[in-house]
Amino acid sequence: MDHTIDIAVANVSKTFATAAGPVEALRDISFTVPPGGFVSLVGSSGSGKSTLLRALASLETPSAGTIELGGQPPLQRVRAHELGMAFQDSALLPWRTVERNIAFALQTAGLPKDPDYVRHLIELVGLRGFEKARPAQLSGGMRQRVSIARALVTRPQLLLLDEPFGALDELLREKLNMELQRIWMHEGITTVMVTHSVAEAVLLSDAIVVMSPRPGRVVDIIEVPFPRPRGTELLRSEEFFRLCATVSDSLRSAEPAA
Ligand SMILES: Nc1ncnc2c1ncn2[C@@H]1O[C@H](COP(=O)(O)OP(=O)(O)OP(=O)(O)O)[C@@H](O)[C@H]1O
Ligand SMILES: [Mg+2]
Structure with a gap:
């Protein structure tokens, strides 16, 4: 790109x-x-x-x-x-796993699921091994990283x-x-x-x-x-x-x- x-x-x-x-x-x-x-x-x-x-x-x-x-x-x-955004109050969906919180951003954008890219992003933000964890099982910093991964999921240019x-x-x-x-x-x-x-x-x-x-x-x-x-x-x-x-x-x- x-x-x-x-x-x-x-x-x-x-x-x-x-x-x-x-x-x-x-x-x-x-x-x-x-x-x-x-x-x-x-x-x-x-x-x-x-x-x-x-x-x-x-x-x-x-x-x-x-x-x-x-x-x-x-x-x-x-x-x-x-355009990807992670805002002051951006909350994760508590009932969804890390993986599914990130994939959800694709869904809301009306884009097809791309499990490989979701995996790549999880790796990129250093959360490998936590794919199946729910937000409550993560530290604050890990949750922030999920927010950033979610902002990146549509491969934004901004x-x-x-x-x-x-x-x-x-x-x-x-x-x-x-x-x-x-x-x-x-x-x-x-x-x-x-x-x-x-x-x-x-x-x-x-x-x-x-x-x-x-x-x-x-x-x-x-x-x-x-x-x-x-x-x-x-x-x-x-x-x-x-x-x-x-x-x-x-x-x-x-x-x-x-
Ligand atoms: N929708 C709105 N309606 C009315 N006033 C608003 C609205 N959004 C923001 N403001 C006002 O605009 C000003 C700037 O708010 P803003 O949230 O952009 O500040 P900020 O620099 O992000 O502050 P902080 O560092 O506390 O997050 C504030 O006085 C706020 O009350
Ligand atoms: Mg502000």
Whole structure:
């Protein structure tokens, strides 16, 4: 498969109409992701990261501006099953095994079952031997990995991840970050990930979009120049800490003065 889908977000704004009046979630957001690129969105709670990701998945319509995925509107990519998502609240079906949770994504996409690909994905996310386990028998990290496998099942060209490793301990998170990097390098999927972890963003991304508190605006786009694959040595290097500090400073500068 050739991966040619880029992302172009241009001047996107989103205001929600609520009973309490309009809520301006996003203001004039612009950024691009080249084909096969990895971009993270960071910003404080309520800065519109999930709203933006949902707009990329055609689950929200921008009030202004345009989003193009490989030159097409998001809905078209979703309909073609070219977009995989694992969202903040994505839950597994508790009564289905790992294998069948992943296969279910094929079924809902109306695609034929492909047991070989399901097996390949289980291997890819490191869950071999757990094919027949139910979600309750898995750890939190394993469940997250099933969510990612499920997002990949339609062989998407685009992957959207909303805090995929949010509730995990540091070490497990680091391990899954390495796995995500490996999967992303292997599959070459254009990826946008929302995270609250600056280290995670720096480790995985080609570029980091720093967003301001509501209304979410782009404060900075910080390029991450480290060569890949990036390993645990990088996590302990001075250059890594320096770039994390740059991102943190940018986040801080976006906060209203106390
Ligand atoms: N459907 C909706 N209707 C009304 N307001 C909404 C809706 N969805 C989001 N909002 C508002 O838009 C703002 C941005 O929300 P969003 O969930 O995108 O933030 P976030 O950056 O993902 O936050 P977090 O880091 O806590 O997940 C919030 O103020 C939220 O209340
Ligand atoms: Mg969110």
